[in-house]
Amino acid sequence: MTTITGGCHCGNIAFELEWQGNANEIPARACDCTFCVKHGGVWTSHPGSRLRVTVLDPKLVTPYQHGTRTATFHVCARCGVTPVVTCEIDGRLYAVVNVNALVNVDAASLRRAPASFEGEDVGSRLARRKRNWIGDVEFANARS
Numbered sequence: 330m331t332t333i334t335g336g337c338h339c340g341n342i343a344f345e346l347e348w349q350g351n352a353n354e355i356p357a358r359a360c361d362c363t364f365c366v367k368h369g370g371v372w373t374s375h376p377g378s379r380l381r382v383t384v385l386d387p388k389l390v391t392p393y394q395h396g397t398r399t400a401t402f403h404v405c406a407r408c409g410v411t412p413v414v415t416c417e418i419d420g421r422l423y424a425v426v427n428v429n430a431l432v433n434v435d436a437a438s439l440r441r442a443p444a445s446f447e448g449e450d451v452g453s454r455l456a457r458r459k460r461n462w463i464g465d466v467e468f469a470n471a472r473s
């Protein structure tokens with residue numbers, strides 16, 4: 330197990346990812362949706378891993394949805410970085426994190442590949458996220 334840390338640029342959103350996969354082979358999916366193209370969004374996940382997200386000021390996190398509106402992009406309203414995307418399926422929260430927001434990961438460990446989910450129907454989309462996304466996700470307000 331490797332603890333990967335990351336977050337937005339200004340520090341408002343931070344996360345700790347207990348990575349259960351091979352830390353030298355971290356998948357990095359360059360999504361070709363219009364949001365990810367504009368943001369340079371490249372995502373990773375491992376279904377057996379655990380993610381803890383800490384937010385200093387929730388008022389400075391803008392939830393953003395587009396397309397099928399099944400995923401929520403957590404955009405830092407102060408610095409504009411989107412470190413994490415979540416999706417709630419059957420009452421459970423799933424997530425992917427932005428590889429560009431990782432702090433302690435060597436770029437050589439990233440296995441970059443293009444990813445295209447255009448045209449995928451909602452059912453297959455949610456089933457894929459259930460299989461591939463981080464399945465143990467918790468958000469904490471640092472001030473609570």
Ligand SMILES: [Zn+2]
Pocket residue numbers: 337338339340341342405406407408409410
């Ligand atoms: Zn920020």
